[in-house]
Amino acid sequence: MSDESAAVEQARRRIAALWGQAPAPTRGRPARITRDEVIEAGIALADAEGLDAVSMRSVARRLEVGAMTLYSHVDGRRELLDAMVDRAYADFTIPDPDLPWRAGLERYAREMWAHRRRHPWLADVNAWRLPLGPHVFDVEEAGYRTLVDTGLSARRVAEIVGVVQNFVLGFARSVAAEEAEARDEGIDYETYWRSTSDFWEHYFDPERYPSMTRLWSSGAFDEDQGPFDVPLSGLLDTIEVLIERAQAEGASPIPSYEDCMARYDEEVARQIEEFEGKA
Structure with missing residues (x-):
């Protein structure tokens, strides 16, 4: 074989x-x-x-x-x-499908965050080769459902859900690493940063890092949430702009489920043929 x-x-x-x-x-x-x-x-x-x-x-x-x-x-x-x-x-709480897209997507993202906090070992699973199981697909379906009828193209919906997932999961992975280091070193997040005061006084060069200096002077880092919450507002604002633009441009809606099922067998056969042709 x-x-x-x-x-x-x-x-x-x-x-x-x-x-x-x-x-x-x-x-x-x-x-x-x-x-x-x-x-x-x-x-x-x-x-x-x-x-x-x-x-x-x-x-x-x-x-x-x-x-x-x-x-x-x-x-x-x-x-x-x-x-x-x-x-x-299966432990993932699926958002109510009747929620408006922004509320639904935010709830989906925050549940993904909470889910990874409950099962941090999932960060060590290859996200590109998740098992093709029913509960994995339930969660994927819930994410796509939040955006499928917003006027975005099918490709853009898949792209945005992927960006949201990677954003949340990357943040969760960083938090898991921070907690592991805190356990190993015996120093928590706030204590670590307080211990670095000598760096800011003697090593940080504003002329070398002018953008960082401008942000710091403008209070960009004054409300640091620490590593225990996932910042979603900016990402959701960006998605809202994309949806408004798609609706203003009169984008074609993604075909309904009934329309897709009318040609489902034909499309599956075509994709299998293309896949096998590339093998």
């Missing part, structure tokens, strides 16, 4: 497991625990100690079973991590 064929087969197994269609396992002893218990144990371990702490053995120890028992429910660590990520996304 070629490397590509093996990758396709592995992807099929992983996706089937996420959607409850995995074949019956052929390894391991008769189940003493449930698949849900395995997944929840993995999440609890990752929440407490980070993703690196999760292995088949460590999860088995937490459940007080042998490692081989886990293979009755997951085919290895990779499949376990897929299930953990998708289950963690």
Whole structure:
């Protein structure tokens, strides 16, 4: 079997497991625990100690079973991590779909922030290869729904939701790093910056950094929120301008769900053909 064929087969197994269609396992002893218990144990371990702490053995120890028992429910660590990520996304509170776009998108972004604070280990998961699970897709759908009928083009909607996600997740990753360093060094955020007063007095050169000096003199940094909130207002203001411009220009609306379904099978077949042609 070629490397590509093996990758396709592995992807099929992983996706089937996420959607409850995995074949019956052929390894391991008769189940003493449930698949849900395995997944929840993995999440609890990752929440407490980070993703690196999760292995088949460590999860088995937490459940007080042998490692081989886990293979009755997951085919290895990779499949376990897929299930953990998708289950963690089930913990995401979806915004009310009837909210106006700005309120809905802000609530979506703040819930994403809170969600990553609850499960900081998700920062160590490759966001470009999230498992294709139902709960991951529920969260993606909720983000797109906030903007799909605003007059923005389809490409711009996808682009903006991606920008919002990356903004929030990047900020959450930075906060996680700050908290880890505070634990390791025993110095919190405010104490660290108070300890740097000598730098500002003896090393900072206003002539070398004139833009920074102008911002500081104008109070730009007077209301520093610290690392425990995500600043969204400026980003949302920018998106509002883009929506107003699209509406003023009379942009064509994104096709309705019914219109898309009328040609859905044809479009899927076309995209599969194009994808396979590039392989």
